Amino acid sequence: MVEYNNRIENYRMGALLGIISLFLIFIYYLQSNSLPYNPFLGFVAPIFLTSVWLKRRTWFAPVLLVVILVFIQLLANRFGIRFYEDYFLLVMFIFAVVIVAFLSERIEKVRSLNRLNDELEKERKKLEDANKELEAFAYSVSHDLRVPLRAIDGLSRILVEDYQDDLDDEGKRLIDIIRENTKKMGQLIDDILHLSRAGRQEMNITQIDMESLFKNTFDEIKHSHEGRNIEIEIKPLPEAYGDRTLLQQVISNLISNSIKFTTPRDPAIIEVGAKKGDKENIYYVKDNGVGFDMKYSNKLFGLFQRLHGQNEFEGTGVGLSIVQRIIRRHGGDVWGEGKVDQGATIYFSLPYKKGK
Amino acid sequence: MDLDEVEILLVEDNETDAELTIRALKRKNLTNKLVWVKDGAEALEFLFATGTYSDRNREGLPRLILLDLRMPKVDGLEVLQRIKADDKTKKIPVVVLTSSKEDKDIVESYKLGVNSYVSKPVEFDEFTQAISTLGLYWMLLNKPPE
Numbered sequence: 403m404v405e406y407n408n409r410i411e412n413y414r415m416g417a418l419l420g421i422i423s424l425f426l427i428f429i430y431y432l433q434s435n436s437l438p439y440n441p442f443l444g445f446v447a448p449i450f451l452t453s454v455w456l457k458r459r460t461w462f463a464p465v466l467l468v469v470i471l472v473f474i475q476l477l478a479n480r481f482g483i484r485f486y487e488d489y490f491l492l493v494m495f496i497f498a499v500v501i502v503a504f505l506s507e508r509i510e511k512v513r514s515l516n517r518l519n520d521e522l523e524k525e526r527k528k529l530e531d532a533n534k535e536l537e538a539f540a541y542s543v544s545h546d547l548r549v550p551l552r553a554i555d556g557l558s559r560i561l562v563e564d565y566q567d568d569l570d571d572e573g574k575r576l577i578d579i580i581r582e583n584t585k586k587m588g589q590l591i592d593d594i595l596h597l598s599r600a601g602r603q604e605m606n607i608t609q610i611d612m613e614s615l616f617k618n619t620f621d622e623i624k625h626s627h628e629g630r631n632i633e634i635e636i637k638p639l640p641e642a643y644g645d646r647t648l649l650q651q652v653i654s655n656l657i658s659n660s661i662k663f664t665t666p667r668d669p670a671i672i673e674v675g676a677k678k679g680d681k682e683n684i685y686y687v688k689d690n691g692v693g694f695d696m697k698y699s700n701k702l703f704g705l706f707q708r709l710h711g712q713n714e715f716e717g718t719g720v721g722l723s724i725v726q727r728i729i730r731r732h733g734g735d736v737w738g739e740g741k742v743d744q745g746a747t748i749y750f751s752l753p754y755k756k757g758k
Numbered sequence: 759m760d761l762d763e764v765e766i767l768l769v770e771d772n773e774t775d776a777e778l779t780i781r782a783l784k785r786k787n788l789t790n791k792l793v794w795v796k797d798g799a800e801a802l803e804f805l806f807a808t809g810t811y812s813d814r815n816r817e818g819l820p821r822l823i824l825l826d827l828r829m830p831k832v833d834g835l836e837v838l839q840r841i842k843a844d845d846k847t848k849k850i851p852v853v854v855l856t857s858s859k860e861d862k863d864i865v866e867s868y869k870l871g872v873n874s875y876v877s878k879p880v881e882f883d884e885f886t887q888a889i890s891t892l893g894l895y896w897m898l899l900n901k902p903p904e
Contacts, residue, residue: 549772552774552882553775
C-alpha cells in the first residue's frame, strides 16, 4: 500500500516538474522570443532527475533524445549552422506533452490499482478475522474435548484398579477398548491443535542448515523405534530460509511417515536429498515403504484423508495437512510421487530468501 | 481437617479432574492436608480468609497451590495475579495444572510469576505420573524460603 502511495507521489512530482519546466521555457520564450540558451537546465534536468528517482528505464528514451537534440544544436551553433529555434521548441514541447501524458496515465493506473488494493485489503481483513475465529473455535473445542476424555480414560482405569476382582476377562477387554479409543481421540485432538497452531504461529524467518535439522530430527524420532532396522541417507542439502520450529515439524512429520510406512521393510531405507531450482530449492524424502497409488495423490494432503486402513497403519490423517500448511505459509509447495509397494517420495519446495 | 494447617490447595472446577488429581497425590501420601476449592473466587476467599473462610487464620498458608486456569467466576490467571501481588502469599509456589497447551496461557502464567506450568496429560498413567512427580518435587524436594 505504502509503496503504491509513494509511486503516486513520485509520478505527481514528475508531472509537476515537467509542467513547471514547460512554463519556465514558455516565459523565457515570451521574454526573449527565443529558445532558452541552455534548455538542459530548465527542462531536461528536472525530468531526467525524476526519471532516475522513479527508477524507470522507459524514461530514458525521450530524455536521451532531448539531450541529443540539445547537443546537436550546440554543436551546430558552433559550426555556424542555426536550427529554426521555433522548430526546436516544438520538438521539446511535444516531448514534454508526451511525458506529462505518460505520467498522468500512470497516475490513473496506480490510482485504480490503489482502489482495488483497498478493496482487497478489506476482503483480506475479513478473511483473516474469519480464519482467526475458526482457529480459536478449533482450539477451544479441542481443549474442552480433552477434559471429558481424561475423565473417561481415568475412570475406566480406576475401574480396573479398584474392581479387578469383580471384572471378568470380557469386562477387562471392553474397558481396554474404551481406553484404546480415548487414546486415539486424544491423538486426534492433539493433531488438530498442531494443525491450528501451524496456521497461527508467528513465523520467525532465519537461515536454516537443513542437513543438520534433518539429521537431528531423525535421531530424535529414531529413539522411539528401537529394534527396527532403519537406514537413512542424507545427501548434501542447500540451506533454507524459514521458521525453524515449523520446518522441524515438517521434517518430523515426513520422516515419521516414512518410518511408519516402511514398517514391513527390513531394512527400511530413507533417502533425503534436494535440488536447486531457479527460484526455489526442492527437497525430497524418499522411502522404500508401501507407497501409494498415484490415483489418490490428490488425497494425500487432505485433512483427515488416509490412504491406508486404521488396522494397517495408525494415524489420524493430519500429518501431511500440517506439512502442506506450513510449506504454503513459506511460499512453497508440496507434492508426492509413489507406486503401490514401491515406496513414496514427498517433495517440498522453499523459495530463496525473499526481499533484500 | 484444620483449615489453618493446609499443605496443598487444589483449585479445580472439574470434579473428575479433581478426583483424579487427589487420587494421584494419595499414592504418594500427599493428601492428608489437602483442601480442594472449586473456583477462583473460593480460592481467593480461602487464601485471604474472607467470605466463607473468614473464620480461618490468615497466617496459615498452604505450602503449594495447584491451580487450574479455566474456571468460572474468577479464572486461574486472575487468581495467580492476586497471589503474586500480595506480599504474604507471593512466596507460595504455584503450579498451574491445566488442559491448556496454548502458548499464550503459558507465557502469561510465567509473566505473572508462576513457579511451574504443567499441561495435564489425557492418558491416565501419564497423568498420574505427572501429578505424583510434581507433588513429590514441590512438597519434599523443593526448599521454600522460611
